[in-house]
Amino acid sequence: MSVIYLDNNATTQVAEEVLEAMLPYFREFYGNPSSMHTFGGQVGQKIRAAREQVAALIGAMPEEIIFTSCGTESDNSAIRSALATQPDKKHIITSRVEHPAVRALCAHLAAQGYRVTELPVDKNGILDLENLEKSMTPDTAIVSLMWGNNETGVIFPVEEAAAMAHEKGILFHTDAVQAVGKIPINLKMNVIDMLSISGHKLHAPKGVGVLYIRRGTKFSPFLIGGHQEKERRGGTENAPGIIGLGKACELAAKNLDKENTYVKKLRDRLEREILKKIPQSRVNGDTGNRLPNTTNISFEYVEGEAILLLMNELGICASSGSACTSGSLQPSHVLRAMGVPFTMAHGSVRFSLSIYNTEKEIDFVIEKMPAIIERLRGMSPFWNQACTNQ
Amino acid sequence: MWEYTDKVKDHFLNPRNVGEIENPDGVAEVGSLACGDALKLTFKLDENKRIKDAKFKTFGCASAIASSSALTEMIKGMTVDEALKVTNRDIAQYLGGLPDEKMHCSVLGKQALEKAVENYRGVPAAVADEKIICECFGVTDKEIEKAIRENNLTTVEEVTNYTKAGGGCGGCHEDIQEIIDRIKKETKPDVKPKMTNLQKIQLIQETIEREIRPSLKHDGGDIEIIDIIGNRVLVATRGACATCKASNITLKNFVEFKLKEFVSPDLVVEEVEK
Numbered sequence: 070m071s072v073i074y075l076d077n078n079a080t081t082q083v084a085e086e087v088l089e090a091m092l093p094y095f096r097e098f099y100g101n102p103s104s105m106h107t108f109g110g111q112v113g114q115k116i117r118a119a120r121e122q123v124a125a126l127i128g129a130m131p132e133e134i135i136f137t138s139c140g141t142e143s144d145n146s147a148i149r150s151a152l153a154t155q156p157d158k159k160h161i162i163t164s165r166v167e168h169p170a171v172r173a174l175c176a177h178l179a180a181q182g183y184r185v186t187e188l189p190v191d192k193n194g195i196l197d198l199e200n201l202e203k204s205m206t207p208d209t210a211i212v213s214l215m216w217g218n219n220e221t222g223v224i225f226p227v228e229e230a231a232a233m234a235h236e237k238g239i240l241f242h243t244d245a246v247q248a249v250g251k252i253p254i255n256l257k258m259n260v261i262d263m264l265s266i267s268g269h270k271l272h273a274p275k276g277v278g279v280l281y282i283r284r285g286t287k288f289s290p291f292l293i294g295g296h297q298e299k300e301r302r303g304g305t306e307n308a309p310g311i312i313g314l315g316k317a318c319e320l321a322a323k324n325l326d327k328e329n330t331y332v333k334k335l336r337d338r339l340e341r342e343i344l345k346k347i348p349q350s351r352v353n354g355d356t357g358n359r360l361p362n363t364t365n366i367s368f369e370y371v372e373g374e375a376i377l378l379l380m381n382e383l384g385i386c387a388s389s390g391s392a393c394t395s396g397s398l399q400p401s402h403v404l405r406a407m408g409v410p411f412t413m414a415h416g417s418v419r420f421s422l423s424i425y426n427t428e429k430e431i432d433f434v435i436e437k438m439p440a441i442i443e444r445l446r447g448m449s450p451f452w453n454q455a456c457t458n459q
Numbered sequence: 460m461w462e463y464t465d466k467v468k469d470h471f472l473n474p475r476n477v478g479e480i481e482n483p484d485g486v487a488e489v490g491s492l493a494c495g496d497a498l499k500l501t502f503k504l505d506e507n508k509r510i511k512d513a514k515f516k517t518f519g520c521a522s523a524i525a526s527s528s529a530l531t532e533m534i535k536g537m538t539v540d541e542a543l544k545v546t547n548r549d550i551a552q553y554l555g556g557l558p559d560e561k562m563h564c565s566v567l568g569k570q571a572l573e574k575a576v577e578n579y580r581g582v583p584a585a586v587a588d589e590k591i592i593c594e595c596f597g598v599t600d601k602e603i604e605k606a607i608r609e610n611n612l613t614t615v616e617e618v619t620n621y622t623k624a625g626g627g628c629g630g631c632h633e634d635i636q637e638i639i640d641r642i643k644k645e646t647k648p649d650v651k652p653k654m655t656n657l658q659k660i661q662l663i664q665e666t667i668e669r670e671i672r673p674s675l676k677h678d679g680g681d682i683e684i685i686d687i688i689g690n691r692v693l694v695a696t697r698g699a700c701a702t703c704k705a706s707n708i709t710l711k712n713f714v715e716f717k718l719k720e721f722v723s724p725d726l727v728v729e730e731v732e733k
Contacts, residue, residue, distance in 0.1 A: 372495060374461075374520035378471065391520070392495040399627055400495070412492040448477050448524060450499035450516035451492055 070384040073430045077270075078219050078247060078363060078421035079388055083313070084272040090316040091274070094309040102306050103297065112308050119315025123279055126318040127245075127264065128255035135280045135298045136311050140246040140267030141170040143280035144213075146291035146302070147242040147263040148174060151211035152183070153289035155240075158210035164188045164196060164225070165406035167215050170265075171244055172402070175213075184208070193355040194223035194407050201230055211240045216248035216264075220390055220403040220419055221354030222363025224252065228259040235260045240286070246270055250321035251328050251360045262286045268310060272423075273317035277310030327424050333361035335431050336422050340364040342435040347442050349455070353390075353409055353417060362422040365390070365404075367413040370452045371445040376418055379441045385434055390417040412451075463521060464555035470525035475532050478514040485539075485579030489570045491597070496523040496564065500571040502534070502579075510534050510542060515571075522554075522561040529553045530568040539576050545569070546609060547621075562621045566606060592638070593624035593631045603635060607642050615639070659722065660687050666721040671714055675700060682714065690725045692718060706730070 074082070100109030102116050120131040137143045148161065148171065163175050165187045172187075179185045186204045190196055201212065212234045216227050231241040242263040248254065250271035256264065263286065268277035282288050282301070294303020343366055344350055353365040368376065373391030380387060390401030392415060399405065400414035409417070420434075446452040463471075483501035490497035496519030505511040513534055515527040529550050534542040547565040551557045557565060589599040606612060606621045615635045619625040625635050654662065664684065675681050680700030686693045694714070700706045707730070715728040 370492070370518060372519050372523070375471070375524060378521050382472065411495070415492070415495045448474065448516055449518040450488065450497055451518055 073383075073385045073426075073433060075420045075422055075426065075430075075434065076386045076388050077423040078222075078419065080269045080275065081272045081423055082425060083269075083274050084317060084320055086320060087273055087313045087316045091309040091313040094312055098308075102308060103295070115312050115315075116306055116308060119311045119318075122315035122319045123266070126254070126322050127249060127266075127281065128257045129281050130284060132299070133256075133281050133284055135282060135301050136306060136314075137278040137280050137302060138276055138304075138307065139278045140168075140244065140265050140270070141278075142291065143265035143267070143278045144168070144170040144242075144244050145174055146280050147265060147282075148178075148211060148213055149291055150263075150287075150289045151240045151242065152178070154287040155210045158208050160184045160186070160206055160208040160210060162186045162188065162201065162204050162209055162212040164190065164214055166190055166194065166218055166220075166223075166403040167213070168219055168244055168246070171213055171215070188214075190223075190406055192408050194218060194221050194353070194403070195355050195358075196225050196230075198226060198229060198233065201233060205234065205237050205239055207237075209237070209239045211242055213242040213244065216243045216245040216254075217251065217360045217363075218354070218403060219247045220401055221365045221407075222247070222360035222421075223354045224248070224358045224360065227261065231259055231261045247360060247363075250318070250325070251362060253325060256281065256283070268314040268317065271317050271321050273314040274310055277307050277314045279314070324424050329361045332422050332424055332426070335426055335428065336362055336364055336420070339420060339422075339431050339435060340366065343438055346435070346439045350442070351413070353404060353407065353413075363419065364421075365417055365419045367409065368416040368418070368442050369412055370449045370455055371416045371442060373416055373418060375445050376416065376441060379444065380418075380437075383433075383437055385437070387421075388419050390419065391415045461522070461558050461561070463525075463558070466529075466553075466555040467522055467525040467557065470528040470554065471521040474524055474528040476512075476514045476528065477516065479516060480512055480514050485575035487571045487574030487578055489574060490519070490567055492518065495519065496567055498523070498527050498567050498571045500527070500530070500568075500575045502575060504539070504579075508538055510537050510539070519564065519567075520561070522557055523564040523567060525554055526550050526557070526564045526568045527571075530572060534572065539579065542572060543576055545572065547606075548610065559617075559620045562610075563623045566621055570602070592634050593622075593627065596623040596627060598622050598624035600638060603638050604642060607639060613639065613643070654723075656687075662722045663687060663692060663718060663726075666718055667714075670717045670721060674713070675709075680706075680709075682710075685731050690723070690727055692726055692728045693731050694728060695731050 098112055100112050102109055102113035120134045123134050124131045161175055161183055163171055175185045188196060188200050214225050214227055214230055217224050227243045234241040240262045243261055244265045246265055246267040249266045262283045264281040266279035269275040288301055290301050292303045297303060297306055349369040351367055353367055373389030377389050390404045392400045404414040404417060480501040480503050484504045486501045488499045499516045502510050502513040513531040515531050517524050517527040533545055533553055547569040550565040550568050589601045591597055592600050592603055603618055603622055603624050610621055612618050612621060615625055615632050618635050625632050679698050681697040682694045683697055685695050696706050710728050710730055718726045
């Protein structure tokens with residue numbers, strides 16, 4: 070059975086070109102980039118090139134790029150650095166809909182005595198910057214807000230937020246893991262201090278990430294060890310991963326238009342047709358200001374895990390914000406923060422596309438979804454009732 | 460991704476007995492949309508007061524649907540009393556097991572069954588002295604107590620897996636721990652008073668006669684007590700049991716289980732060579 074992969078916010082396929090760029094650096098050019106000999110040094114040169122490729126995608130300077138092992142490490146490094154370099158400040162501002170890499174870290178820090186403010190969002194997942202203004206105090210060390218939400222795709226006005234934080238002399242970090250490669254980002258045009266990237270969300274492999282640190286920003290390393298990354302991140306470089314990420318960033322720059330035309334069109338058609346064909350379904354999140362590849366749709370009176378498993382039978386991959394898929398007993402914290410009723414949150418499905426999806430795949434999903442929902446609604450004790458109440 | 464058994468997958472993809480029986484003899488609705496799973500169970504009895512038909516409608520995940528399907532299959536042909544003896548563990552076992560985090564799906568089935576029987580007998584369902592412990596999922600102290608006793612639960616996490624209680628805000632964890640502690644204390648002095656050896660042997664024989672033999676005979680098998688040494692009950696299998704490959708499982712899970720329950724929790728059943 071062929072797989073129709075609509076779960077690209079979870080992870081993406083490594084691009085053919087990326088794999089090709091990486092392969093020689095496993096067995097042929099396996100030298101340590103820090104070595105004195107040419108054999109290792111040539112790998113160091115490729116890493117420099119990769120650093121330039123990453124910097125070019127986000128409008129940064131190469132020396133502002135630190136390679137890490139993943140988005141989570143980048144987020145942890147950024148927030149912990151802000152606290153370590155300003156030991157007298159004990160307040161963190163973030164939002165209720167952040168990825169666990171930020172949210173769980175902040176909860177952990179709260180238990181250690183830091184004060185954490187989680188900014189609310191409205192029913193469309195939109196952040197009110199007035200709340201940010203009111204929450205900032207002289208004690209605030211850092212504001213960390215995600216650029217694009219992984220579950221709904223809703224985009225936060227991080228550039229404005231960064232400007233507001235700066236006015237008060239507060240550091241600003243953004244988890245841009247979902248946004249990089251999907252929307253234009255130019256760090257020359259804003260005052261964001263730190264930004265996290267994850268390789269495997271943009272067709273590079275898992276196990277490599279980036280933390281951007283604006284030049285002049287005080288930094289305290291998270292991993293202490295060798296002198297790698299200008300002593301900002303110890304540990305021998307993941308050379309193949311970094312070289313792959315460089316290539317992926319170069320491709321992402323080329324494909325940015327395609328993301329916002331081709332992928333967006335596929336997403337919009339998928340969403341429109343599903344809403345048209347399936348009664349009592351609705352989109353979660355602000356449709357006006359969203360990542361071009363993401364749609365989060367709720368189907369009332371059915372449960373998300375059951376939907377996913379029936380989709381799975383047809384080879385269609387997606388994810389859900391239902392309680393049963395989260396491992397906890399409550400539906401997604403993002404949908405709850407938006408006040409999506411439990412009845413809707415349990416039946417939510419996130420479709421996240423990539424440039425590798427085809428018209429034909431989307432046609433297939435549009436054709437199959439109504440029967441899946443109908444089948445589960447046929448088993449649901451609430452469905453008949455709901456129909457009679459209409 | 461959950462690790463579901465093939466049986467769970469089968470009952471999810473091809474659920475048996477979906478629907479509602481018109482003019483049912485018993486009906487119950489448990490769970491709610493907010494909780495993430497809900498089950499409506501209906502059954503009808505035949506002229507011999509055996510369950511002729513049972514149907515379900517379930518809102519929930521794959522294991523909730525599979526548990527409902529399994530339950531309806533299991534209780535068909537049973538009397539109401541027999542059906543009440545089906546435990547949530549039986550449902551899980553029928554499905555070849557459920558992931559720990561999904562045990563509450565089998566509890567949901569058990570609850571629906573009890574309520575449907577209450578409905579059939581006309582016993583008022585609402586019990587006044589129950590107190591809601593977990594407000595997120597509306598789980599009462601009685602439900603938690605029952606799950607702890609029936610499944611020998613010892614931690615809050617286990618209680619959450621079986622009943623959902625404590626899975627939301629976590630505000631009730633202390634209350635759940637208190638219930639666990641209380642039951643632990645109760646069960647200790649609950650150990651049956653010391654019996655003489657003769658009394659024990661007699662009770663073992665009675666229990667085998669009353670609780671065990673009829674079921675074995677029903678399947679063409681039987682057992683015979685050879686000796687009782689301390690807490691070791693030595694038995695020989697007879698009839699169909701003697702040639703059955705699963706007789707070991709029967710001895711442990713059924714014979715020993717019953718003897719532990721009715722005579723003493725220290726008993727061990729052993730099969731002697733023929």
